[in-house]
Amino acid sequence: MADIFVGREDEFEDRGRKVIVHGDLEIGVFFVDGGFYAYENKCVHQGGPVCQGRILNRVVEMIADDKTSQGLAWSEEDVHIVCPWHGYEFNLKTGIHPGYKNARLRRFDVKVKGGEVYVVT
Amino acid sequence: MDSGLEQTRELPQEITVKTDTRDILARETKYQIEKGFNNWTIVDVDAHHSEMSSWREVVQYIDDPILKHYGTEFQSRTGGAPGLSNAMPGLRYQDAGGRIPHQTSIAEDVSDTSVHRDVTLIRRSMEGMGLDHQILFPGNLLQLGTHPQPRVEAHLALAYNRWVCERILPADDKVKSLLYLPISEPDMCLKIIREFGENPNVSGFMITAVRYKPVHHNQFIPIYRELEERGLPLAFHAGLTWGDDWMKQLDLFISMHAISFVLCNIVHLTNWIVHGMQERFPKLDVIWIESGLAWLAFLMQRLDSEYLMRPSEAPLLKKLPSEYMADMFYTCQPIETSNMALTEETFKAIKAETQLLYASDWPHWDFNPPSTIYDLPFLDENAKRNILGENAVRLFGIETQTAKAA
Numbered sequence: 227m228a229d230i231f232v233g234r235e236d237e238f239e240d241r242g243r244k245v246i247v248h249g250d251l252e253i254g255v256f257f258v259d260g261g262f263y264a265y266e267n268k269c270v271h272q273g274g275p276v277c278q279g280r281i282l283n284r285v286v287e288m289i290a291d292d293k294t295s296q297g298l299a300w301s302e303e304d305v306h307i308v309c310p311w312h313g314y315e316f317n318l319k320t321g322i323h324p325g326y327k328n329a330r331l332r333r334f335d336v337k338v339k340g341g342e343v344y345v346v347t
Numbered sequence: 348m349d350s351g352l353e354q355t356r357e358l359p360q361e362i363t364v365k366t367d368t369r370d371i372l373a374r375e376t377k378y379q380i381e382k383g384f385n386n387w388t389i390v391d392v393d394a395h396h397s398e399m400s401s402w403r404e405v406v407q408y409i410d411d412p413i414l415k416h417y418g419t420e421f422q423s424r425t426g427g428a429p430g431l432s433n434a435m436p437g438l439r440y441q442d443a444g445g446r447i448p449h450q451t452s453i454a455e456d457v458s459d460t461s462v463h464r465d466v467t468l469i470r471r472s473m474e475g476m477g478l479d480h481q482i483l484f485p486g487n488l489l490q491l492g493t494h495p496q497p498r499v500e501a502h503l504a505l506a507y508n509r510w511v512c513e514r515i516l517p518a519d520d521k522v523k524s525l526l527y528l529p530i531s532e533p534d535m536c537l538k539i540i541r542e543f544g545e546n547p548n549v550s551g552f553m554i555t556a557v558r559y560k561p562v563h564h565n566q567f568i569p570i571y572r573e574l575e576e577r578g579l580p581l582a583f584h585a586g587l588t589w590g591d592d593w594m595k596q597l598d599l600f601i602s603m604h605a606i607s608f609v610l611c612n613i614v615h616l617t618n619w620i621v622h623g624m625q626e627r628f629p630k631l632d633v634i635w636i637e638s639g640l641a642w643l644a645f646l647m648q649r650l651d652s653e654y655l656m657r658p659s660e661a662p663l664l665k666k667l668p669s670e671y672m673a674d675m676f677y678t679c680q681p682i683e684t685s686n687m688a689l690t691e692e693t694f695k696a697i698k699a700e701t702q703l704l705y706a707s708d709w710p711h712w713d714f715n716p717p718s719t720i721y722d723l724p725f726l727d728e729n730a731k732r733n734i735l736g737e738n739a740v741r742l743f744g745i746e747t748q749t750a751k752a753a
Contacts, residue, residue: 230355245358250381252358252374267358268374272719275374278362280446308446310362310371312713315446 229337229344236341238262241305245277246345253334253345254278258305258318262336264345265307265321270329274311282306284317284324364452368468368710371449372475375716379477382721388736389717390745391481392678393584393636393706394472396465396515397453398485398507399434404514406431408506414499431503433494434487435589440600441712450712466518472709473521476716479736480745481707482550483515483524489586492558497531504529508539516548523743525553525582525634528570530560536570544577550743551580553636556611557588563622571624575631580676580742582634585612612638613646616672620650623663625671632742634676637708641683644693647672673698676742678706679720679734681713691725700730704739 230248238244238257245254245267252267254277269276284304288296306315306324316323316331323329335346362371369376379385398405406418418431442450457467473481488507494500504527516522526543528536536552543549552574554562562583574581587607588594594610597603612635619625619633650668654661664671677697684690697703708714720726720734739745 243360246355248355249353273374310448313443313446
């Protein structure tokens with residue numbers, strides 16, 4: 227177990243991130259809605275640099291009470307990271323694909339000590 | 348706390364259209380070294396460049412003076428497809444709304460002016476994916492088979508072929524092409540084969556599968572005869588269209604793309620098999636490009652079942668359709684792996700160890716790096732080496748001294 231220094235807490239804006247390389251490990255650390263989340267920068271699909279993709283809210287489809295579709299919208303809660311290689315999407319707070327629970331990113335714990343952010347490997 | 352023995356450094360936060368291709372593909376480069384297959388011979392049988400970015404150059408290669416005039420005039424128009432081509436604006440959905448930047452655009456910095464910009468970009472993709480050779484195809488011109496003006500298709504095909512053979516391919520002997528055949532105009536096809544058939548940078552010829560011509564028709568027979576006599580492979584490159592009446596019912600890109608790419612190859616391969624083209628041209632190597640693999644096991648069983656009940660409609664056949672199918676070649680991309688048992692059975696059915704060719708389809712959104720084949724759990728090393736490179740080396744007669752393993 228090792229605590230790897232990532233950066234100062236105040237360097238992270240909401241939806242901000244840092245992607246670090248430490249030895250053979252590449253890790254993305256994200257700050258979303260007041261919390262830190264860290265994942266290996268390796269997509270479970272074909273190994274792409276998932277943490278260096280676009281951050282976009284999840285797309286949802288609005289279905290009315292009568293089951294008719296009312297079109298698409300951005301989710302107000304779920305924030306996704308999108309792998310830039312092929313578009314696999316993962317919830318930034320869980321690391322899980324929205325439609326396939328077995329597709330989940332390797333997760334690391336994050337510690338904040340004295341205003342400094344560390345990822346635990 | 349960390350021991351401090353290992354240095355920590357930062358990577359760019361986000362990959363964009365301006366990121367160097369080698370940085371986009373860095374994880375593949377690293378993975379090949381980790382797994383030790385970075386010194387294997389790897390041949391990419393399907394990659395693309397954006398000929399539309401060089402369209403002003405291509406237009407200058409049009410023979411017909413009037414078409415050349417129109418093509419030049421269209422350059423100054425705003426909006427729509429580049430002059431004379433029939434590129435479909437709806438296909439801009441390919442990058443999933445900007446989620447996949449290498450599909451959106453390759454806008455990285457290229458300072459080397461000693462070669463065409465495309466050559467530098469191709470070399471970077473080869474370096475990133477550890478490739479020894481790459482077979483290059485155009486992008487939007489793959490739609491040209493549905494051009495309403497067959498004569499325009501023919502002249503654009505000739506112009507593109509001349510341009511790519513003069514401006515792109517000579518710069519690097521590791522980059523080859525299967526040149527575009529506008530089969531709507533068979534005479535032009537023969538002219539193209541005769542003009543470029545001996546070109547060392549040309550590994551064979553290609554018919555775009557998005558077209559509504561029955562490929563077994565007698566008017567095309569001289570094309571196949573010419574290729575067989577010259578020992579040149581023929582590829583059918585699948586593509587997508589939203590203009591087909593069946594596709595018009597699929598109002599999302601995901602649906603149209605999933606079906607369109609496969610449907611065109613299913614139709615042409617069915618005609619090819621049932622009309623006995625493999626019997627008529629037994630020495631012609633035929634390659635089916637870019638429909639994934641899952642469709643093959645379905646079509647093999649489907650055609651076998653129908654043929655056994657109706658042999659009188661396919662009198663040229665001397666064996667099952669599936670056996671003819673297993674004599675032909677296929678590229679792997681975009682490989683389906685969500686059900687690995689089905690994938691393994693498909694590999695067995697098509698005799699993948701000798702008939703399957705690795706293809707990246709770079710820089711498109713559903714590209715497959717070589718690790719896609721390396722990581723398949725049911726293949727032994729010999730099969731992986733064959734699929735990643737050796738099958739293509741044998742098929743195209745690639746000089747092995749330019750391959751890494753030599």
